[in-house]
Amino acid sequence: MSMHSVHEMYLAPDEEAVARYWWSLPRGSILPLTNGETYQLLFAGRPGGAAGPDVRAAVLTSITPRQPFLEQSMRKILHARKYSGDVEFHVRVTDWFSHQHHSDARYNDVVLHVVLFCNTLAPTIRQDGMTVPVCSLTDLPARITAPALHDETSWPCQRGLQPGGHETRNTLLEDAGVLRFEQKMHAFIEQLHRTRPAATNVHSIYDLCLFPALAEGLGYGRNREFFRAIGLRLAGQETSVPEPLGHTLTPSPLDAGRLQSLRLLVERYRSGLWVVLHELLRRDESDYQTLRTLRALFRDIGLSLARADILVINIILPFASAVALLERDQMLNERALQLYKMHPGLSSNWITRMMTEQLHLSSEPHGSCRQQGLHYIYQQTCREKCCDVCIMGRETNIL
Numbered sequence: 001m002s003m004h005s006v007h008e009m010y011l012a013p014d015e016e017a018v019a020r021y022w023w024s025l026p027r028g029s030i031l032p033l034t035n036g037e038t039y040q041l042l043f044a045g046r047p048g049g050a051a052g053p054d055v056r057a058a059v060l061t062s063i064t065p066r067q068p069f070l071e072q073s074m075r076k077i078l079h080a081r082k083y084s085g086d087v088e089f090h091v092r093v094t095d096w097f098s099h100q101h102h103s104d105a106r107y108n109d110v111v112l113h114v115v116l117f118c119n120t121l122a123p124t125i126r127q128d129g130m131t132v133p134v135c136s137l138t139d140l141p142a143r144i145t146a147p148a149l150h151d152e153t154s155w156p157c158q159r160g161l162q163p164g165g166h167e168t169r170n171t172l173l174e175d176a177g178v179l180r181f182e183q184k185m186h187a188f189i190e191q192l193h194r195t196r197p198a199a200t201n202v203h204s205i206y207d208l209c210l211f212p213a214l215a216e217g218l219g220y221g222r223n224r225e226f227f228r229a230i231g232l233r234l235a236g237q238e239t240s241v242p243e244p245l246g247h248t249l250t251p252s253p254l255d256a257g258r259l260q261s262l263r264l265l266v267e268r269y270r271s272g273l274w275v276v277l278h279e280l281l282r283r284d285e286s287d288y289q290t291l292r293t294l295r296a297l298f299r300d301i302g303l304s305l306a307r308a309d310i311l312v313i314n315i316i317l318p319f320a321s322a323v324a325l326l327e328r329d330q331m332l333n334e335r336a337l338q339l340y341k342m343h344p345g346l347s348s349n350w351i352t353r354m355m356t357e358q359l360h361l362s363s364e365p366h367g368s369c370r371q372q373g374l375h376y377i378y379q380q381t382c383r384e385k386c387c388d389v390c391i392m393g394r395e396t397n398i399l
Contacts, residue, residue: 034139181318185321
C-alpha cells in the first residue's frame with residue numbers, strides 16, 4: 001500500500017480500509033501487539049463471509065526477535081509458536097464490544113483483532129472467555145518483514161511438479177482421503193466404547209451413537225454444537241442445548257427444515273436405524289444400487305441430495321466400518337470403504353476450493369475420497385502451514 005493510501009485510511013477510517021491494508025501485507029510481515037508481544041504473518045487467510053469474522057484460516061507465529069523490532073530486518077527469530085484461526089477488523093478496539101462479538105460464539109476462533117485506533121486498554125474477550133491479542137495499524141509506521149518460514153514465491157506443495165506428477169498427486173490425495181476415513185472410523189469406535197445405555201440390545205447402543213452424529217452432520221457448515229445437542233436429546237440423553245447462532249429465539253428457516261428432517265428420521269427408525277443400514281450394506285447388489293438406496297433413505301425425509309451425500313460419506317460409511325471392526329466383519333468393512341472410494345463427489349466448499357488453489361490444481365479433484373483428502377491435508381498440516389511434515393509438501397522429493 002502506498003503512503004498516499006495510508007494517509008487516506010487515517011483521514012477517512014473505515015473497516016474496508018483496514019481490510020485493504022491487511023490484504024496488502026506481504027508474507028513475513030511483523031505485527032506488533034498492544035500487549036508487547038510480536039506476531040509474524042505467515043498466511044493472510046481467506047476472506048470471511050457476510051456473517052462471522054472478516055478473515056478465516058489465517059496463520060500467525062508468535063515470535064521473540066533477537067534484534068529490536070524497529071530495525072529494518074530481523075535476522076534471527078526464536079521461540080516461534082503458530083496460531084491458526086480467524087481475524088477480525090475494526091476501526092476501534094471498542095467496536096468489538098459495540099458489535100456484540102464478545103457474546104457471539106461465531107467469533108470464538110478469532111486469534112487476532114486488527115484495528116486502526118487502540119482507544120481502550122481493556123482486553124478483547126471472546127464469548128468463550130479467551131483473550132484475543134490486538135494489533136493496531138498505528139503501530140506499523142513502515143512495512144517491516146522478517147525472513148519468512150518458506151520461499152516467498154511459492155509453497156513446497158506448489159514446486160517441482162514433474163511430467164506425470166499429476167497421477168502421483170491424485171494417488172497422494174486418495175491416500176489422504178483414506179486416512180480421513182480411518183480417522184473418523186476410530187473416532188466412532190471411541191464413542192461406541194463410551195456409550196453406556198440402559199438397554200442391553202447392542203443395536204440400541206449403535207443408534208445412541210448414530211443419531212447424534214447424523215444430527216451433527218445436519219449442522220456441518222452452520223451450527224454443529226446446536227444440532228448435536230438436539231440429536232442427543234432425541235436419542236434420550238440429557239444435555240443442554242445452546243442457542244441458535246445469530247442470537248435468535250428460533251432457528252433459521254434452513255435449520256428449521258433440517259430439524260424437521262431429523263425428527264422424521266428419529267420417528268421413522270425409532271425401532272432401529274442401524275439394523276436397516278446394516279441389512280442395506282450387506283445386500284448382494286451393486287455398489288451403485290446400494291449408494292442409490294442410501295441416498296434415498298435421507299432424501300425421503302426431505303434432505304437435499306448434497307446433504308444426503310454429506311451424511312453418507314462423513315457418517316454412515318465410517319460408522320459402518322467402525323462397527324465392522326468391533327464385530328470383526330471384514331466384508332462390511334471392505335464394502336464401506338469401497339463405497340467411500342467410488343462415491344462421485346460432494347459439493348464444493350471453502351476448504352476444497354482453498355486447497356485446490358493452494359495446490360495449484362486445475363480443478364477440484366473428482367471423487368469424495370480425494371476431496372476428503374484435501375480436508376485431511378488442511379486439518380493435519382496446511383491449516384498451520386506445517387509444510388515440513390505435509391505429504392504434499394514432500395511430493396517434490398518423490399517425483
